[in-house]
Amino acid sequence: MASASKPIVLYGWPTPNARKVTTFLEELKVAYGLDYDIEGIDIGKNVQKQPAFLKINPNGRVPAIVDRARNNFNVFESAAILLYLQQHYDKENKFGFDPKADPDEYSILLQWIFFVHGGLGPIQGQANHFNKYAPEKIPYAINRYIEETKRVYSVLDTRLTERDWLAGPGRGIFTIADANAIPWVRGHAFAGIETLDEWPNVKAWVARAEARPAFKAGLDVAYSK
């Protein structure tokens, strides 16, 4: 039965937030053999605001998932999706922490996830908008969001000093906190930030993630319409 072997359906499009989920799903595929289906929601044609999709996500955005193995339970908000998948499908906690067994590590993981979800995504998204999409070129706005994106990169760079990954003891382990961030950070050029040279730890971290075959496969997932 399709749902037994592929419980998760991902509704997405080639965006940074959807890539947060596809990269992690590919990691789960390698680690546990978990497979998934994808449905393309063409945001260029505003499919995400149609009633059928609003039933899945009243916010009308991608990504969203439905879990056919758990009564078609649906989740929207990319970071909430990552936490959901980690809890239900990463039983050995290879990519996260058990909130009961490791409560402080879990809280720190959440902190970095919220920081990126609230403090990088929307901000770099505004940089993208004013840099590439806004009909009017407004220097103040472009500058404001690029500068704030750079500031966030600096915070990440400080965190990644003598660390390989955002969360976890010692130098850290690859977790959903990294999957939550890297799809955005690697899109820096689109926001108007040419290179990551100014943040060497961040640059190395992105390269480190892209060197993982599963993560790389997740970045390149294609959608049919």
Place this chain on the structure above:
Amino acid sequence: MSYKPVLPIGQKEKNTLINAPASPYVEGYLETIGLFPAQLHVPLQEAGNSIVSDCLGCAIGWGSARLSATLGSYVGDSGRGAQQKSLQGSTIKASHETDMSSLFSLSMSHGKQFTLYTHVGGPNGWKVASVLEELGLTYESTYLNFQSAEQKSPEHLRLNPNGRIPTIIDHGNNDFVLWESDAILLYLGEKYDTRKRLTVTDESEKHQMLQWLFFQASGQGPYFGQAAWFIRSNPEKIPSVINRYTKEITRIFGVLESVLVKQEWLVGGKMTIADMSFVMFNHFTLVHLVPTGHLGDFDFWKDFPATAAWHARLTAIPSIKKVIDQRACMLQKES
């Protein structure tokens, strides 16, 4: 004397009136801590939990340094262990050991369990304060001055490399430091909401709660924040940019409306930290942004009636009302 409970709307069935007539202990300690009976929030007694610790929780929330001595003498045995004391017709069970000890292991000189780095005007610090209040946790607020960039000082950056507020230190947990307001809410809920009043326990509902918190953290906060910046703070008023963000404010209220028209609360059929996470920025928008006219003929009750009702229920919760009033008072003093 009987105590008028302060009932959070929607939770009537969970609270009850406790009559504790003429008890020298109870009256004595209430006087000591300057609590007026009408302010005493007396929640339902459940097995393994303590009326006393809940009373204290609220009492501590209102601020008292003399409480520990009074409580110590009241329950005896340094407040540890489960004991029962009878109180002129009311039975009060002493709480589980963990609850009691966490009330008293306060290592900072201010004697409160938490240090909260926050800001007078910004919404996110008050968001955390409202949950601390509602859980009856003690905290000392340090208001950082953004004009002199105190939030970017080396001392604060050492705690919070992002240099924003809120940041908390939990002196009841080895001075554990945490930032990002919703991560803090989850931490407080997980660790200190022992009766799971403000959080959910059902597997699926936990995910829904996370979903709403992430939506608030990325979809409401930052966008309402950009609207606030361009309407109030940016020297140049740029219409297309203001429009972009005020349109998004309206869209977000619409999303909330589409859900709240069908249900009273975002998750779990009760008020949770998910609902509480939205309040301060919604309040900020209604009080500071709508009156500027930049949201056109925005009419909260007419355009988003279910959301307006939900917001009214939330702002009537004493803990939330308290922080809103405190913020208004401090802003007035500042100006």
